[in-house]
Amino acid sequence: MADEKHSPKLMDSGLLTPVNPAIEIYMRGLLHKTDHPVLLAMEKLARESNFPIVDRLVGVFLETQAKSIGAKRVFEFGSGYGYSAYWFAKAVGQEGQVVCTDGDPLNKQKAEQFLGATELWNTIDFHTGIAQILFAQTEGLFDICYNDADKGDYPEIWQMAKTRIRPGGLYIADNVLWHGRVALTEFVDIVPGWTEAIKEHNERIFADPDFDAYINPTRDGVIVARKKA
Numbered sequence: 001m002a003d004e005k006h007s008p009k010l011m012d013s014g015l016l017t018p019v020n021p022a023i024e025i026y027m028r029g030l031l032h033k034t035d036h037p038v039l040l041a042m043e044k045l046a047r048e049s050n051f052p053i054v055d056r057l058v059g060v061f062l063e064t065q066a067k068s069i070g071a072k073r074v075f076e077f078g079s080g081y082g083y084s085a086y087w088f089a090k091a092v093g094q095e096g097q098v099v100c101t102d103g104d105p106l107n108k109q110k111a112e113q114f115l116g117a118t119e120l121w122n123t124i125d126f127h128t129g130i131a132q133i134l135f136a137q138t139e140g141l142f143d144i145c146y147n148d149a150d151k152g153d154y155p156e157i158w159q160m161a162k163t164r165i166r167p168g169g170l171y172i173a174d175n176v177l178w179h180g181r182v183a184l185t186e187f188v189d190i191v192p193g194w195t196e197a198i199k200e201h202n203e204r205i206f207a208d209p210d211f212d213a214y215i216n217p218t219r220d221g222v223i224v225a226r227k228k229a
């Protein structure tokens with residue numbers, strides 16, 4: 001029988017919330033010092049248009065991860081309009097580079113409207129197209145490969161990114177708990193097959209002898225896998 005105290009909480013939708021929403025609100029309340037007019041405008045657009053940015057808790061996490069390994073070169077698979085890139089750009093500094101990719105050209109325009117007004121834009125190299133193709137067209141190793149593309153693409157992106165991360169570098173992917181679907185036997189998916197793709201992705205990462213991995217359960221779950229040095 002399930003131990004109620006340790007059971008995950010079910011949302012009204014029948015999905016799971018790894019971290020109690022009240023705790024996330026508490027943690028979010030600690031982050032006001034990171035307020036910036038551009039960030040607030042990007043978050044407002046996400047709320048108004050229901051666009052899935054990583055949001056502040058994960059943004060700060062990404063920045064901290066990048067700073068902790070002295071990251072200077074980051075590749076993003078699925079950049080949207082540059083919200084996650086804002087945090088990576090802050091971390092890599094003016095000498096660094098964040099390569100952004102997105103299939104929707106309007107997202108690049110929006111990213112430039114938001115970030116073009118800041119010095120962060122100097123470090124951002126934004127390309128429109130399929131992220132996997134754009135990645136194959138870039139050269140060299142990355143300190144961080146960050147995956148936030150369509151979830152069906154996750155296994156393929158992991159497979160290609162893992163060979164291009166420097167020793168001691170990180171592979172990071174968002175949404176790896178997929179609102180708890182990964183832990184359920186019955187669920188309704190947004191796109192058929194995405195839960196299975198995420199599970200395959202997670203299992204491959206944890207089975208890989210060249211990486212040490214863990215999942216931060218904040219929001220929708222962020223996997224961090226460090227390539228052994």
Ligand SMILES: C[S@@+](CC[C@H](N)C(=O)[O-])C[C@H]1O[C@@H](n2cnc3c(N)ncnc32)[C@H](O)[C@@H]1O
Nearest residue numbers: 053054078080083084102103130131148149150
């Ligand atoms: C979840 S949003 C990214 C949000 C962004 N990382 C952030 O937090 O601000 C996913 C984005 O990836 C793009 N996308 C999905 N799969 C892609 C792919 N294979 N290649 C390029 N863009 C992709 C979509 O157009 C969408 O804008």
